[in-house]
Amino acid sequence: xxxxxxxxxxxxxxxxxxxxxxxxxxxxxxxxxxxxxxxxxxxxxxxxxxxxxxxxxxxxxxxxxxxxxxxxxxxxxxxxxxxxxxxxxxxxxxxxxxxxxxxxxxxxxxxxxxxxxxxxxxxxxxxxxxxxxxxxxxxxxxxxxxxxxxxxxxxxxxxxxxxxxxxxxxxxxxxxxxxxxxxxxxxxxxxxxxxxxxxxxxxxxxxxxxxxxxxxxxxxxxxxxxxxxxxxxxxxxxxxxxxxxxxxxxxxxxxxxxxxxxxxxxxxxxxxxxxxxxxxxxxxxxxxxxxxxxxxxxxxxxxxxxxxxxxxxxxxxxxxxxxxxxxxxxxxxxxxxxxxxxxxxxxxxxxxxxxxxxxxxxxxxxxxxxxxxxxxxxxxxxxxxxxxxxxxxxxxxxxxxxxxxxxxxxxxxxxxxxxxxxxxxxxxxxxxxxxxxxxxxxxxxxxxxxxxxxxxxxxxxxxxxxxxxxxxxxxxxx
Amino acid sequence: xxxxxxxxxxxxxxxxxxxxxxxxxxxxxxxxxxxxxxxxxxxxxxxxxxxxxxxxxxxxxxxxxxxxxxxxxxxxxxxxxxxxxxxxxxxxxxxxxxxxxxxxxxxxxxxxxxxxxxxxxxxxxxxxxxxxxxxxxxxxxxxxxxxxxxxxxxxxxxxxxxxxxxxxxxxxxxxxxxxxxxxxxxxxxxxxxxxxxxxxxxxxxxxxxxxxxxxxxxxxxxxxxxxxxxxxxxxxxxxxxxxxxxxxxxxxxxxxxxxxxxxxxxxxxxxxxxxxxxxxxxxxxxxxxxxxxxxxxxxxxxxxxxxxxxxxxxxxxxxxxxxxxxxxxxxxxxxxxxxxxxxxxxxxxxxxxxxxxxxxxxxxxxxxxxxxxxxxxxxxxxxxxxxxxxxxxxxxxxxxxxxxxxxxxxxxxxxxxxxxxxxxxxxxxxxxxxxxxxxxxxxxxxxxxxxxxxxxxxxxxxxxxxxxxxxxxxxxxxxx
Numbered sequence: 014x015x016x017x018x019x020x021x022x023x024x025x026x027x028x029x030x031x032x033x034x035x036x037x038x039x040x041x042x043x044x045x046x047x048x049x050x051x052x053x054x055x056x057x058x059x060x061x062x063x064x065x066x067x068x069x070x071x072x073x074x075x076x077x078x079x080x081x082x083x084x085x086x087x088x089x090x091x092x093x094x095x096x097x098x099x100x101x102x103x104x105x106x107x108x109x110x111x112x113x114x115x116x117x118x119x120x121x122x123x124x125x126x127x128x129x130x131x132x133x134x135x136x137x138x139x140x141x142x143x144x145x146x147x148x149x150x151x152x153x154x155x156x157x158x159x160x161x162x163x164x165x166x167x168x169x170x171x172x173x174x175x176x177x178x179x180x181x182x183x184x185x186x187x188x189x190x191x192x193x194x195x196x197x198x199x200x201x202x203x204x205x206x207x208x209x210x211x212x213x214x215x216x217x218x219x220x221x222x223x224x225x226x227x228x229x230x231x232x233x234x235x236x237x238x239x240x241x242x243x244x245x246x247x248x249x250x251x252x253x254x255x256x257x258x259x260x261x262x263x264x265x266x267x268x269x270x271x272x273x274x275x276x277x278x279x280x281x282x283x284x285x286x287x288x289x290x291x292x293x294x295x296x297x298x299x300x301x302x303x304x305x306x307x308x309x310x311x312x313x314x315x316x317x318x319x320x321x322x323x324x325x326x327x328x329x330x331x332x333x334x335x336x337x338x339x340x341x342x343x344x345x346x347x348x349x350x351x352x353x354x355x356x357x358x359x360x361x362x363x364x365x366x367x368x369x370x371x372x373x374x375x376x377x378x379x380x381x382x383x384x385x386x387x388x389x390x391x392x393x394x395x396x397x398x399x400x401x402x403x404x405x406x407x408x409x410x411x412x413x414x415x416x417x418x419x420x421x422x423x424x425x426x427x428x429x430x431x432x433x434x435x436x437x438x439x440x441x442x443x444x445x446x447x448x449x450x451x452x453x454x455x456x457x458x459x460x461x462x463x464x465x466x467x468x469x470x471x472x473x474x475x476x477x478x479x480x481x482x483x484x485x486x487x488x489x490x491x
Numbered sequence: 492x493x494x495x496x497x498x499x500x501x502x503x504x505x506x507x508x509x510x511x512x513x514x515x516x517x518x519x520x521x522x523x524x525x526x527x528x529x530x531x532x533x534x535x536x537x538x539x540x541x542x543x544x545x546x547x548x549x550x551x552x553x554x555x556x557x558x559x560x561x562x563x564x565x566x567x568x569x570x571x572x573x574x575x576x577x578x579x580x581x582x583x584x585x586x587x588x589x590x591x592x593x594x595x596x597x598x599x600x601x602x603x604x605x606x607x608x609x610x611x612x613x614x615x616x617x618x619x620x621x622x623x624x625x626x627x628x629x630x631x632x633x634x635x636x637x638x639x640x641x642x643x644x645x646x647x648x649x650x651x652x653x654x655x656x657x658x659x660x661x662x663x664x665x666x667x668x669x670x671x672x673x674x675x676x677x678x679x680x681x682x683x684x685x686x687x688x689x690x691x692x693x694x695x696x697x698x699x700x701x702x703x704x705x706x707x708x709x710x711x712x713x714x715x716x717x718x719x720x721x722x723x724x725x726x727x728x729x730x731x732x733x734x735x736x737x738x739x740x741x742x743x744x745x746x747x748x749x750x751x752x753x754x755x756x757x758x759x760x761x762x763x764x765x766x767x768x769x770x771x772x773x774x775x776x777x778x779x780x781x782x783x784x785x786x787x788x789x790x791x792x793x794x795x796x797x798x799x800x801x802x803x804x805x806x807x808x809x810x811x812x813x814x815x816x817x818x819x820x821x822x823x824x825x826x827x828x829x830x831x832x833x834x835x836x837x838x839x840x841x842x843x844x845x846x847x848x849x850x851x852x853x854x855x856x857x858x859x860x861x862x863x864x865x866x867x868x869x870x871x872x873x874x875x876x877x878x879x880x881x882x883x884x885x886x887x888x889x890x891x892x893x894x895x896x897x898x899x900x901x902x903x904x905x906x907x908x909x910x911x912x913x914x915x916x917x918x919x920x921x922x923x924x925x926x927x928x929x930x931x932x933x934x935x936x937x938x939x940x941x942x943x944x945x946x947x948x949x950x951x952x953x954x955x956x957x958x959x960x961x962x963x964x965x966x967x968x969x970x971x
Contacts, residue, residue: 250664254801297763301669310667322809324665324794329672419606419637421520421644428641433604436555437798459674472798474662477556479677480684484691 017212018183020046022376023205025190025230026222027051028059029166030357032173033365034220034372039180041373042384046214047182048207050189050226053461054454055170058224059362060464061299061331063248063288064279066100066162067363070125070133071267076340077371079128082360084367086160092366096172097392098165099280099411105161105262106136106144108152108316114266115153121266122156132159147258149318161262164362165280165410167464171454172407173365176389178453187211189226193219193233195349205234205350218350218381220372225296225334227342227355234351239342243296243332244271244358246288247305249313250327251320252472253282253412258317272359274309276316281438281467282412284320286313288331301328326472333358343368345375352376407451407465408444417441434485435478437471444468445485459486520637520644525551525598527854528636528649530605530799533561534840535831535847536655537588540597542851548858551647552592553603553638558688560585561657563840565683568714573841582687584840602640608803609635609646633826634803651854654800654814654822654829655847658836660708661792663760668703668789670770673762679712679790686715693719697785701769702726703757704790705733706943708837710743712788723749724784727771729756731918734943760787791943793836803827810892811836817881817899818908818950819853820846825877828854835894835912838945842912849907857904882956887966889917889940898950898963910947913965915940921969923948928961940967 024035027049038045051057066089069082093100109115118135125133134157141155142148178184188209198204198215207214223230228241256278265273271290279285289305306328313320335358336342342355352375354368361368377383392407408417416439417423417430424431429443448456448465456462459469459482468482469475475482527543529536532554543550558564563571566581579587592599635648660678675697685692696719702709705728713723726733726744733740733751744751752771758779759770766787772779795813805814806823813836814822814829822829830850831843838846882898893913899906913923923935925948932951940946948965956963 254798300671300759300761303667303669303758306667306669324661325667326662327664328667328669418604418639419644424639424641424643431639431641431643432557432602433555433639436604439604439606472662472665473659473796474664474678476659476662476678476680479681479695480689480692482692483685483695484689487691487694 015212017185017188017209017214018046019215020044020183021216022046022218022220022381023048023207023214023216024220024222025207026224026227027054027170027174027184027186028057028222028224028361029055029170029173029365030224030354030361030368031220031222032170032177033369034222034354035177035182036173036180036389037369037373038383039177039182040386040389042387043381045177045182046216047177047184048188048190048209048214049184049186050223052186052457054174054184055167055464056460058331058334059170060166061248061329062166062246062359062362063275063277063285064164064166064362065262065275065277066102066164067360068130068158068160069128069360069363070130070158070161071121071272072128072360073339074124074127077343078341078360078364081341081367081371082364083129084370085364086367088366088370089164089363095391096169096176097407097409098168098172099409099413100162100164101280101411101413102160102162103261103278105158105264106141107156107158107264107266108141108148109154109266110151112153117266118154118156125158130160133157134159145260145263147317147319148263149315158264161264163262163278163280166362168407168410169362169365171465172392175392175453180389185209185211185214188214190223190230190233193230218352218376218379220352220354220376222354224357225332227334227353228336231353231355234349236346236351236353238344239336239338239355241296241334241336241356243293243298244335245291245293245298245330245332246359247301247309247328247330248285248287249306249309249325250279250329251284251286251313251323252326254472255284255320255323256282258319259284263316274312276313280411280413281470283326286320292335293332296332299330299332301330305330326474327470341368343371345379347379350379350381352379407448410467417444434481435466435468435471437473437477438467438469440466440468445482449485449489456486459483462486520646522635522646522648524648525549526649526858527551527651527653528553528647529653529655531561531655531657531831531833532556532559532599532601533655533657533831534563534584534588534844535657535833535850536561536653537592537847538844539653539655539830539847539851539854540599541588541592541595542848543854544592544595544597546851546855548855551598551600551649553600553605553647555602555604557602559589559599559601562680565680565687566711567683567687567718568711571840573844581840588844600640604639605799606637606639607799609637634824650826651857652827653847653850653854654827654833655831656796656799656833658793658795658832660790661794663787663789665794666789666792668757668760670760671762673760673764673766675762675766675786676760677786677788679708679715679788682712682715682719682788686718696721697766698722699724699784700786700788701757701782701784702788702790704728704792705730705735705751705753706791707735707739709790710735710739712790713743713747713749716786716788717747721786723747724782725749726751727755727757728753729774730754730942732941734941793832795833795836797833800829800833808892808894808896813892813894815897816895817897818895818906819899819904820850820895820907821853821877821899821904838912842945846908853904853907860904882958882963884911884950884963884965886913887964889915889919890965890967891916893948893965895950898953898956906950909950911950911965913946913948914944915942915946915967917942919967919969921967924966924968925949925951925963926966927951927956927963932956932963934968
């Protein structure tokens, strides 16, 4: 089999966790090959989550997950602006809907303290309604978690990936690992040989960040210890016209198995309800179900009755990489140069930068030598909306800044930013062009274009723009 | 019929607050003051602009698309037009309407997106001198909107606004259809745009489609799909019968032998990457059936394109999301009128155009009455004379909605609509009855009422009504 790449470190998986690891390896000047079985960065479990920026206040104390979520949260405070990732700490209100749940609130406060999160505050019922005036009747009290926030699950992996690529990481898409034997390298030292559908990649060190496939990749590398039980989460999205109904992330009291269904705004200015939690055995079962949608609709109306008047604009399902264990499956086989990052069930978006830092430490313990961290080039946004006007850069997707079509300076700089193609989300031809022409991570399909620009993500669901956007994609340019 | 609360300005992220902030931070955005701004360049907007221009108003029409004409401009089949000219194709008809508006002197602008209404602080700026393009009644601007396009950001502060934003088909997720999210789930309009305007998007249309819906547009979709080399496996409707006219059904599905599966629900869409099939289940049955297909077209079930109406705080009808209008086609926001399929989703292009012309008459009267009275500037003076929410018209099951859904009190603006359009949700035999406080004002002959088909009742004259009485109700009487 032909050799596709040869590197010091191979990172398997281009979800948000793999992207953060690749980005940190680039920052440390490590020669890195980055492998992804799918077509794009951030297109698996990463794209279909609740888009919450977790503080880790409710994590199981003492776990690696608790530690890395907290660390990831902290790192992102500094990195989000440099990465131009929409991230907002609007806070969460955890609501107890009966007396029994209200009794659990003290325990939740104590758990937050144990986790090193000290900002939580007990709310009585009146305070809950003062924070969330549109909440349905029956709240017995709650907990305010001021640091909980919202993240853009589309931009974060892409921005991390762009920085990794700008820092010299080589990304290989459609390169799923099929076999992973050890072999002797030309220098006489042992190394990994990862056979993929596109050729072999040799590497001294392998990081397994393969998400739902992490248990399978773990076995290919000769390890056992965990299996993945995909946990399906169905979610319902309401239109931006309903965004004003909610101010915070509205959390339920969690159970032993799941954090439960939340109602939350998104950084794109919509409302999200979910996720359900269904244990499955099929890692491709990303279908929504009638029962799931009915449960989500019921929950939405119970938590925010005014949502009964609103139509959902999207329903989707993601699979969390749950295991039989109650913590991340993050371990190193030092003598083999192998680090496993498995079972990152539902908190990967928040913890990815904590995980990446931890993995760098593990790799160093395995013997990887690397430079001191260096500054990576910032992610540049297109046009004068960002700072640079660098061509082929992504637009900012958050609703806290004007879209390019709304910005007089952007339109004056390039009329194509005033040429709106997706009317619901106000995406201009200029942005679509930038996403298609991006030299680092160009959009290759409709879903990729949607995650980079929000085109087609609005209430009409491509009624107006679908044909035109598809035609642009087919041409590869606007 | 209940009212949807207006959208809160504080959370207005799509057009108003953030956009206005951007405009302020970037310095001056020019303001222009046409007499009338018509928003939407479909049949209703074009006909309205033409009529107003003929009446001497400085009228500007803004359409967000690159091509004028609205839905007809993307609909290749024949049957458009009024009277003897009914044989036109959609694009021919659209071209005719555009030419008519241009000749009349309306200023027609494409790729011009109305982002939202300037907030209260911005509305105060409307008193300033304009930056050109002022119309004769421009000093009495009632509202200010934010606009963008390739030539830049602008504000328009007209004396009257006509919303003619049309409607769209309710998409898959709003219908709560579960399953996978593969490529190949489309609406009719997307298929039509591939056929008429964006052939590059043809990959979205496969070889074998299942169509959800059995109303006029659903059968039109059979035809359009066939023109793109895609056969139709079946039309699916949960209603007990199709809802189109027999000749249209025959000419599209009939001649191709396409089955219409009535009283059947679409219960799932399957496929990874691309649609592989759907699951259907007869109403009341427990057993489902799979139909293999690579395309699903979700048709009809029209909803008003109401974003601007909602952002402007207009009262909307809960069933359609359409802005409430009275028989002068006035919305609940002073100075703002609405016409066409945004108030009755969806009628034919001819009905929409007639509505646009009717709105033009009301707007013209509004402008001149203001001038005659030497009216005060926008604000309280206007608001007190703008009493559109008076005398609501409501429907009772199985009727779904009626437009106009208010009569409005007589004032300086004449009644321009003498019939109301309505829909039934269920197939039913009976008479349509218009009444006020159980006093019958009008009764139709006995007929079969079919969902998704246009139904009409005359609007009662105000002199036949008790102005202090209750609401006017339209219902179905199954007796007699």
